[in-house]
Amino acid sequence: MMKHYYHPMSRAVTTDWMLRELDAPHEQIVVDFMTGENNNPAYKAVNPMGKIPALVDGDTVVTEAAAICAYLADKFADRGLAPPPGSTARGQYYRYLFFAGSTLEPMFTANHLGLQDYDARSTGWGDLERCMATVEAMTPGADWALGAQFTTADVVFGGTLDFAVQFGWLKSPSPKVAAYVKRIKARPAYRATHPPEWH
Numbered sequence: 001m002m003k004h005y006y007h008p009m010s011r012a013v014t015t016d017w018m019l020r021e022l023d024a025p026h027e028q029i030v031v032d033f034m035t036g037e038n039n040n041p042a043y044k045a046v047n048p049m050g051k052i053p054a055l056v057d058g059d060t061v062v063t064e065a066a067a068i069c070a071y072l073a074d075k076f077a078d079r080g081l082a083p084p085p086g087s088t089a090r091g092q093y094y095r096y097l098f099f100a101g102s103t104l105e106p107m108f109t110a111n112h113l114g115l116q117d118y119d120a121r122s123t124g125w126g127d128l129e130r131c132m133a134t135v136e137a138m139t140p141g142a143d144w145a146l147g148a149q150f151t152t153a154d155v156v157f158g159g160t161l162d163f164a165v166q167f168g169w170l171k172s173p174s175p176k177v178a179a180y181v182k183r184i185k186a187r188p189a190y191r192a193t194h195p196p197e198w199h
Contacts (some may be wrong), residue, residue: 005046005054009061011065012053013194014159018069020189021155022076026135066097066156073152081152089146096145096153100160106133108169122160135161139177150187158184166198 004026006012010033019026031038031052038050047054047063055062055071062071073082084090106127110118125131138145138157145153147166162168162181173181184190191199 003056004028005031005043005052005056007038007052008032008195009034010052011163014065014155015053015055015068015072017159017193018072018081018152018155020193021081021150021187022072022078022079023070042098047135064101066101069152069155070097077153080149081155083146093151095144096157099138100157104131104135104160104164108164112169135177136174137179139174141176145185154163154184161184162198 004012004015006016006028007030016028017127031043033050033052037043038052044050046056046061049063051063053063053068055068057071057075060071062068068081075086081095103125106123106130107128108123110123111128125159135164139161140147145157158180161170161173161177162184165173165178165181170177185194185199187188
């Protein structure tokens with residue numbers, strides 16, 4: 001059985017949500033990073049970064065929330081949370097998965113920390129203005145990221161926007177972003193895996 005290394009105050013909330021959307025059988029193992037358990041040798045053997053979440057599936061170890069979600073979507077392909085490999089929709093799907101972690105979250109973090117003195121041309125995430133223009137363009141006006149079907153793109157991209165609102169990284173979401181996040185929050189699997197005050 002898969003092992004999901006988790007803490008409720010970490011990005012593992014996203015992978016927990018993904019597992020719930022899939023109804024995927026797994027063992028949940030709480031790693032208490034508040035007490036430094038994530039830095040113990042036993043957990044560092046799973047993820048040398050000491051970050052949570054991690055997923056162990058037999059001999060396969062997957063870290064990084066978006067990678068875990070993508071792995072699970074392919075492992076449980078019959079559940080329909082990813083477009084078929086080789087389809088044109090797959091390219092759009094990858095964009096949502098990678099933009100969230102490689103561009104959007106670093107930009108929100110840099111902005112939240114007040115980091116201004118850097119060359120936006122030299123960083124992978126650019127600047128806040130371009131990031132927010134891209135968020136606005138990528139956020140669906142109705143339904144979900146790839147159309148009528150909810151997918152892993154919504155777990156990763158929508159989940160990142162939800163985190164940004166919850167933690168004050170995105171203080172004034174546009175009406176379109178706010179409506180999309182509201183649709184995300186209405187999903188039963190979201191409500192089962194996120195703190196009640198987030199609903």
